[in-house]
Amino acid sequence: MQCFGFLKTMMFLFNLIIFLCGVALLAVGIWVSVDGPSFLKIFGPLSSSAFQFVNVGYFLIAAGAVLFALGFLGCYGAHAENKCALMMFFIILLVIFIAEVAAAVVALVYTTLAEQFLKLLIVPVIKSDYGSQSDFTQVWNSTMKGLNCCGFNNYTDFEGSPYYSVNNNTFPAYCCTDNVYANDTAKEICTSQKAQSSAVEGCFDQLLQDIRTNAATVGGVAAGIAVLELAAMIVSMYVYSNVK
Structure with a gap:
């Protein structure tokens, strides 16, 4: 029971951070959509590079909405011990994980x-x-x-x-x-x-050259995110299986 209580608390706090990040991304996404030039002035060449390949405003809004929903489900599921919310949290995280793996394979094989x-x-x-x-x-x-x-x-x-x-x-x-x-x-x-x-x-x-130059950093960040996602899925299933 002590282990269950600890993991439930950690899951709640972890997802609270995700929830707040989602709110922040939504706010920034709306800001970029409304006033893109000021975003470019603050964040410089890196942000302008991203603008070439995606509509940053819409991308941030979509990412913020996903994190918002994910964080809410995780927090609510852990706090209320709601099996439905926990299962939805697990499924969304699993879909994101599979999509990331697929994107990595496509990026490597089909550049x-x-x-x-x-x-x-x-x-x-x-x-x-x-x-x-x-x-x-x-x-x-x-x-x-x-x-x-x-x-x-x-x-x-x-x-x-x-x-x-x-x-x-x-x-x-x-x-x-x-x-x-x-x-x-x-x-x-x-x-x-x-x-x-x-x-x-x-x-x-x-x-592409800049990405290859920093391949170790990019790979390390991607691996760290994947580990966190796997850990979150494992913890959510542990809490789910121990909820009465």
Whole structure:
């Protein structure tokens, strides 16, 4: 009984933290959706990089909602010794765990497929919105500055974009090597010839390179999260089986 009481208390406290994290993520997600530029100014290149591949606001809202529900079920199930809540907590956590394992396998085995999918998704948006949508343009500029990259693949992604048309068929300054002053103004016009000779790497390749460079850290964090999830599932089933 002492072990049961201890684990029940720990489960309640652990899920209370998850619940509060969910509330925080929901709040940040709503903030990002309403006022994205201020989010970029505070969190810088890392946040702008994420903006390229997901809608950060909606992603944070979805993640916050899941954590909110998970934390609530865990807290309520442990405190009230409610079997239904505990089982729902276990099932949601199991689904998340399986999805994470599947995503890791896809990322390792089908990196090229993922790249092709993102290319089909992102490049057309660059061609239609860069230079006309201020928030989208600011996000890409912050990313290219922070990662020292150009476009998704390279400078050709900007061909046909509003920026390209308005600026006499030239490219963003970041697509030419050492072409940006400290105040983000261009030193000279980035023409097709200069962009080609500069051969600035695409942001997707640069992001992959940064991930590979920090693979040990990323893997360690992922392994730690997986262990916590397994522990939470085991504890929830222990509490579930001991509830009368």
